[in-house]
Amino acid sequence: MSMEGDRNYTSASMFVLLGLSDGKEWQLVLFPIFLGIYLMTLVWNLGLIILIRVDSHLHTPMYFFLSFLSFLDICYSSSTSPRMLSDFLKDEKTISFTACATQYFVGCWMGQAECCLLAAMAYDRYVAIGRPLQYPAIMAPGLCQKMVAGAYGSGFLSSLVQTVPSFHLHFCGPNIILNFFCDIIQIISLSCTNPFIIHMIIFLVAFFTGFGSFLFILLSYGFIAVSILKLSSAKGSAKAFNTCASHLAVVTIFYGTGLFMYLNPSSSHSKNQNKGLSVFYVILIPMLNPLIYSLRNKEIKEALKRVVKRTTHLSH
Template identity: 80%
Template sequence: MEGERNHTSVVMFVLLGLSDEKELQLILFPIFLGIYLVTLIWNLGLIILIRMDSHLHTPMYFFLSFLSFLDICYSSSTSPRMLSDFLRDVKMISFIACATQYFVGCWMGLAECCLLAAMAYDRYVAIGRPLQYSVVMTPSLCQKMVAGAYGSGFLGSLFLTVACFHLYYCGSNIIPNFFCDITQIISLSCSDPSISQMVLFLVCTFVGFNSFLVTILSYGFIAASILKISSVKGSAKAFNTCASHLAVVTIFYGTSLSVYLLPSSNHSNKQDKVLSVFYVIFIPMLNPLIYSLRNKEIKEALKKVIKRLTHFTQ
């Protein structure tokens, strides 16, 4: 380490962004600004709608409101920086700002893994044990599950952020992406990253993999419960209650596993950026759309709110 300390410590990172072509950046700016605004409006609108309509005061929509809040925070951890970088020639980010961005984004990502697992368990109880649903999914249990999801995400993100940013950085400071990603940051370190990589593995195992396992097991039991239903209409109705959540889970884990589990030799930096854009930017926008477009209760609640507003303005 003595030889390493002779070098200047890195205090700034350079984000390469999505493209180095100025004309393309000016085209991408309004597109991603629109996506970010849609993300904020849809998620915030869904939260307000759930709070306003008493028919939506159920465990499923309780979890959904916190999922929307996660998506707002997750998108806000990267989108404003990315949008401002579109208008800059040199995309610099300080060491502290990079650590903060990663901490918030990782916290929201890990919490979403846990929350999706809680929502999968909720759907299993609703379909597999409908007569006991109100007894099992009590408000206190739902609150504890949300607190556990946020708490697990916070601790996991804290461990990862400390493990990554306590390393010594003295060489290259170029991050080939539009946000601070731990795998790319650790590769820039001048010190031994083995402990940080071990912490990354443990957090991904205990938080990410276990949440994924709970989700898979819940849907296994859901599938078994649906197969026991004799009528076709009953089976279709049971499947529809979890179709939106299943779509969100598939998109979330499908893209995240593609980004972080596939060997880097299997895809280029451009492919990494495309996958990262979908994972970080598009998913927070798609989640509320998926739940809204396929959900009759949300549509009915929205119609009621529109009627109230039109009646109030008249």
Template identity: 80%
Template sequence: MGLSDDKELQLLLFPVFLGIYLMTLIWNLGLIILIRIDSHLHTPMYFFLSFLSFIDICYSSSISPRMLSDFLKDENTISFIACATQHFVASWMALTECCLLAAMAYDRYIAIGSPLQYSMIMAPGLCWKMVAAAYGSGFLSSLIQTVSSFHLDYCGPNIIHHFFCDIAQIIALSCSNPFIGQMILFLEAIIVGFGSLLFILLSYGFIASSILKISLLKHSAKAFSTCASHLAAVTLFYGTALSVYMHPSTSHSMKQNKVLSVFYVIFIPMLNPLIYSLRNKEIKEALKRVIKRATYLLQQE
């Protein structure tokens, strides 16, 4: 059904969301390239951040292009296979982001709690294993969820009151017993979603305990500032997702869900690179070095 039935409003929204999508691609891709080419950013924190940016690109790209094309159509339709594919990719990226945010919380805990052993504990091998585990868990969970949900019988109404293939509304359209699909969805939300959130909260509990042991106010403030960006990203991601899926569905709440979904599907992938860059001295310095190097090469030519 899209965001709105008003065609004039849709034409106004098209350039707005196109601009947001292009900024999402440019900022996240730019951050990935910057982290890759600047050796000063070759640390576990920025290693994880580059994969978070890649997730944001894939997550936004699984939904935004289809949504943008729907703005220009008189009737919005999507095939069964395309709907399943869109859900699979979006769910894979969302579940992977949960796991990756948990890995980043652990990284911050080691950096603050055991600074002398940090480079030894967070070795490149462990970082790659954590990323592989995050992507692997997200892939497997999304695959099970998609197969179980789209394997149901669909013979009744085929109207999705959303701007993307939201799994809760897809299952509700089934004319067969959706119990297994709903249980799988519930278990994955508990194990992956809330499990990752619990791990993040525990990590920050230990981080807070470690910071309290630091006697100097200046050092404790610096220690906390390294976590501020990650904490903001976690709050935005989980705050909006929980507000959408943790209350009963009604006709009024469906409209609210669309607005909130726009925020965590469209805006958060754009905001994440800004959250990590605007107040980050290391990224600002890396950007200055890259610009200086590029300027020097141009002058040499």
């Protein structure tokens, strides 16, 4: 079938997003809730980025990575939340083919980059605990910048490899997506082309980028555990563990939800369960990440106090 023939299918020009609820009343209730979540995501992540930039005590590799993680969360949430919020106020929740492809590309890019960045942060924690004397030399600014660039670059290439072939499929039938964003699994299922090759591409990319990063994180924490066991004092062991607690919590939530979403067959979940998992993974996690790091981190709390004190002093 030629590409010219594909363009004759009117269903390929747009998709219909069913959203979180069919009822107009529920949509009006959900709108302020998710608007508040999105604004909180922006405020917490942007505030964390600014705090890390202005406080010199936070100019360390760990917080350098954290600032870029916050930027990823802002972009990841912004790839879906504004569209979802606008759809709450619309009767027809249509999205163009190009807009759908763009939304998926950006979301996939940020998600894959986050996998790689979490792996870089795990390595940083290993060096800090396992090789503390060499830490400043190993985690030099140049290496940290290369690791961030590598995470963003890997995410970009991974997303590109998945997006281009997925949206070059032939769409000649139903165009209804049972979610509030362009879920690639559902989009592929709407195609009238045999999706075997696309499924293999997505699986291989997810395996090398997602599972590869996860395996690297597990190995890093294995070495961290060995290093902690070698510490003679209980106080030193507790302090070492506390430096990893926030990162470990973020990794557990991020990968735990992702694995539950994509490894279980879609038929084993109801439509509402799939939407609930999607809300948690796409909407709530970008808001939770900065909260986890802020609420459990003494250095961030102290930095915030210093900035507030400095600002108050200047105002007087």
